[in-house]
Amino acid sequence: MVRTLQLVTSRRPFFEQQVEVLERNGVSCTVVPVPGGTRERSLADYVRFYARVLEAASGPDFDLVHANYGLTAPAALAQPIRPVVLSLWGSDLLGRYGTVSEQCARFADAVVVMSEEMATDLDGDYTVVPHGIDTDRFAPEPQDEAREEVGWESGANHVLFPYDPSREEKNYPRAERVVDRARDAVDGRVELHAVSGVPHEQVPTYMNAADAMILPSEREGSPNAVKEALSCNLPVVATPVGDVPTLLDGADCSHVSDTDEGLADALAEVLTSTSPPNGRERAREFGLDRMGEDLLGVYDSVLDAEVAA
Known part of the structure; x- marks a missing residue:
């Protein structure tokens, strides 16, 4: 030992x-x-x-x-x-x-x-x-049940920002700008939710309640939030920081961009897409x-x- x-x-x-x-x-x-x-x-x-x-x-x-x-x-x-x-x-x-x-x-x-x-x-x-990551804990759940549990409106589009907005390196103001820009290309309401401080075992429910996760960070190593989102089949729109481009390589419905315009276009595409994501297949490696x-x-x-x- x-x-x-x-x-x-x-x-x-x-x-x-x-x-x-x-x-x-x-x-x-x-x-x-x-x-x-x-x-x-x-x-x-x-x-x-x-x-x-x-x-x-x-x-x-x-x-x-x-x-x-x-x-x-x-x-x-x-x-x-x-x-x-x-x-x-x-x-x-x-x-x-x-x-x-x-x-x-x-x-x-x-x-x-x-x-x-x-x-x-x-x-x-x-x-x-x-x-x-724990791929058993972070697994797909029915979206309507997850939304009811977290109290999100069933008919809106929901975008998850999985950090405390006060963490400067996570760049919450950029997330707000991107979501505002994407709203013009999406029918229906688009809500941005900053979720932090909840027990870790509740995070999969928020991920399953969302339609997309946004990660506009200025720097990262290998963010667990991206792996966890993939494991829940939640599409990710992110900046190309750390190993995020590698993590998202091969994950349908997820995108990387280093501009606000590119992030907003990618987010709008995710929110209007009818293609099923395949992130969980990618997440099995983590x-x-x-x-x-x-x-x-x-x-x-x-x-x-x-x-x-």
């Missing part, structure tokens, strides 16, 4: 699924989160975090440290005992703390990224292991088991190198 110390900033649903699938594959996972909950962490929080990491890693119970998200990497690397796997999620490499992530990646024993596009500025080797197998392969290579040294 591989015994891992999992470091994380926040225990988001996809991280919990990662832990679950690793343990299903015989990996022991002990999780140490950065203190501070959901508020913005202070330097004191990260000092306390390092003390916890050092104490845990110094014991005999772990084979390696897995730093999930770039801001956990300094504490992982500062403990001199266990080899370090660093997973970069996207915003940690592409956002304001990108320099920290880049520098730490140079010293990790293995680096995991969500997409090839993320690794453009990285020096050294890396492995692409996107976050997986299952949790494949992610678990790939991460276990990374762990094995790091531990084999440790033994050889």
Whole structure:
């Protein structure tokens, strides 16, 4: 059994699924989160975090440290005992703390990224292991039942924006512009819904209640929302960020564009199309088991190198 110390900033649903699938594959996972909950962490929080990491890693119970998200990497690397796997999620490499992530990646024993596009500025080797999704949970449901459950009007066209509008990198104002422009080409009402903060198990219902999902992000790694939408057979209209073009390749009724006009035309086409989407066929490649197998392969290579040294 591989015994891992999992470091994380926040225990988001996809991280919990990662832990679950690793343990299903015989990996022991002990999780140490950065203190501070959901508020913005202070330097004191990260000092306390390092003390916890050092104490845990110094014991005999772990084979390696897995730093999930770039801001956990300094504490992982500062403990001199266990080899370090660093997973970069996207915003940690592409956002304001990108320099920290880049520098730490140079010293990790293995680096995991969500997409090839993320690794453009990285020096050294890396492995692409996107976050997986639960294709059993994210599955097609009858639209009329889903709309009744979430309280959306049955006769309107509904467009889902699956993020908090205050997240600047997700670009909600652009979603509003695109939907406004698409309304001129669509019969009937077109409603835009920003959905965030709901329990993860309720997200599939919102996806099945929608006619399309819009993702006008300025940057992404490998967004789970796109994979989840595909798994629900929900068409996606998105900007070409991260691995989104690859995710949508071969998915009928889904489109990528980098202009407002192109996004609006694509959205109008989706909302007026009578062709059935086939996203679920594409989404079968993004299952949790494949992610678990790939991460276990990374762990094995790091531990084999440790033994050889």
